[in-house]
Amino acid sequence: MSKEVKKEKSMVIQKEMIANLFKELSNARETGKKVVYTFVPGNISELILSFDMLPVYPEINALQSGMRKKSGGFILDAEKTGHSEDVCTYVKCDVGMLLNGNIGPTGEKIPNPDLLLLSYTGCFTFMKWFETLKRLYPGVEVAMLHTPYQEGGKITPEMTEYMVKQLKEEVIPKMEKVSGKKYDEEKLKSLLKNTSKTEETILKIFETTKNRPSPIDAYFAGVYYIGPINSGFRGTADAVSYYEELLKEILERVDNGLGPITPEGEMEHERFRLVVEGPPNWTHFREFWKLFYDMGAVIVASSYTKVGGVYDLGFRVDPEQPLESLSKYCMNCYTNLNLEQRVDLLSKHIQDYQADGFLVNSIKSCNSFSAGQLMIMNQLESRLEIPVGFIESDLVDPRYFSYSNIKNRLESFFQMLEQRKIILSR
């Protein structure tokens, strides 16, 4: 593995984009900009931006705290205030951060919310999370946007109507009230044009893993790639140019036959191609990643990178139908798909990207992902006759990351894949 890690231009651009957003947030009181807290799955950032408000994503802050080794302390502080051991650790990390002054990943203070936009998509915990925040920010406005689950495996016209009605009668009026501005549909349409381009580019990026070697890791690097679209830049021109630059760089790697970039340089020998289900562990992200790239394992597709939107099955926002598009976007997020749809999607990825195996990282405190994972795994194993693996960790609670347990299971899993290749080739 090459030891020299070159900073790609896209990495620099992303860093600047995020830094600017946090700078803007820290100056929000001075500039008079209103702040909306919302969630990544079904994040209708375009609507927030159309009112010139700034979005904050507590999950992103929590995972950043995990990566900065601060989540352990934050979680203990939240537990002191009565949150039980089994509560989602994103919630506890966020509450703990708040109790410690709400200092964000860049070291700047994150302003209090003017609006809690509860876009409730595929995760019941979101509701309780914002109930907690509502108590901690007395008097804050709350807007609830309920996303109907795709129980029947499709989006019906009634489901879209129901969501559009909520947008018109609940969300937009609240946003008008908080921002003091009128809803501007043309502005929203213009933002959605950028979104549509961005969605298309993102799909092209993740489809490059069809190449051998795969030029990217669609899980460990993938979570960086989905950073901008999931943290406030949906619908922005910045996002369009960032993703175009990223795609250009990746296509260059394809042309040169290069493998993915890891923290220790380029992966030179691709031995295993995997599809991974479930979020990664953030507290030991680098160690976790290393367990894969040291073995020559590259992730060619992951469900987690689709948590903020699934673009693989043909859905794109239609700027001419802005509210319907936002509704369908929310309903199409990964955790809002029913289990059969998830099996179908993962199955398609395993086949399209020629994966050697399927791996589940089951998260102790995440019900929305963990429910059904064993069924998904067993179905894929029997449908595709593919080796499957199962490991357990947590999002941001460092107490639940057992390096040796994970390593032991991964070693067995990789040997399973290796042995299969040897025996079947005979």
Added chain:
Amino acid sequence: MEKYYLGIDLGSTTSKAVIINDEDKIIGRGITNTRANYTVATEIARLDAIYNARFTLLKNKLKEDIKNQPEYRKYIEDLEAAFQFLQFKRRLDRLVVQFKDVIEQTFKNEQKNKIENFVKSIVNTISPEIRSEFLFGNLGSKNQFFRDIVSEKYNKEVGKIDIKFFEPLMLVYDKSITPVENELTEFNFGELINQSMELLNDKYANLDNTFSENSSIKFDSELNLLKGNYKKVYDTLKEHIQFVSNIDIHIANMVGTGYGRALLPFPEKSIKSEILCHAFGAHAIFPNTRTVLDIGGQDTKAIQVDRYGLVTSFHMNDRCAAGCGRYLGYIADEFSISLSELGPLALEAENEVNICSTCTVFAAAEIRELTNVGQKRSDILAGLHKSIVMRAMSLISRSGGVRNEFTFTGGVSRNPAVVKYVTELVRKNYGQDLTINIHSDSIFMGALGGAMFARLSN
């Protein structure tokens, strides 16, 4: 020269070695429970497997003769028992020396003399007992460890002595057994086999005296075959035995597996996951196996395999050891009985007590509570065994259930009560007609799989 392959399985409780030939047939097995370190454990298990392999080669060499002459088979069986006794005796002699050293260092004056005399008397009682059980009861074939055999007998004798000496006598034992158990004692096979043959000559010459002096030794009709005939048998077989003693058992390749595998001085490609090895071994013995349950000392694994014996998925316990071999060890300690007594006692139960605890430590508290309210020991043990199997059943269902033939492996598969509940619950949940395989070599499946991988990659 014939090629042989070695598989080493370094488990958390025992270390196993298996030697196979070019046709994947097991010719040697070795096992140790030493906790010294994995290098010593590997050596002990490996040497044991090589000694055992020589006896297999002898039996294979004389296959046709054995068929026609049952006294040959009996002689070779007795020879192996005598060999195992002599191995054991060397350890026991070493333990006696260790007892002396510990007593010397630990006690003074009158107490020292008393303890010394008690220990001498214990050794004088248990030594002939052990000798007789090896030579007439084939104790060596029962897969019991040095520690288990000695401690059972030592404890029994301590129980006959005034209770005030209980603690010092147990202290002597506890301080002595571990260093002896952890020592690597290498034997010269040729020398030991010659001594074994002398021992047998002595045994057969004195059969009448032995039976009249010791009523506990059961008359064995097969011995009659050798009684007036042993010198002839000895003269005929001696040459073959010498030949096998001198064969070079050439290990062409080896593979290590189990928890300690990373510590083995083997190249990376010769280290394999125990999950693959257990599945591969179990599948080799029972080729229709599709689900393997392995309960070892420290973990339980439910493994799904395909028609090639390749693992397609597996599930392991990780945050809790309840349901593993160590849990049984802990329970045996709580009841002050040996591990091998646990299962048979549980089978005597009239009612199964419901044990709901999922934690080893809390289960112990539950046992005390149940004992206090008058529940019978066997009934409590039955409940405990069932609770272990219930946890294993949960792992099996998490891994996708039982799809076809089911094979149970690992050290815990030697426990008859666990076997009973596994059979009951697997059949109840996955079909009464399901084939359930449990092999007498089930504890060696990981090492067997390792040896097979060694052959494949050679």
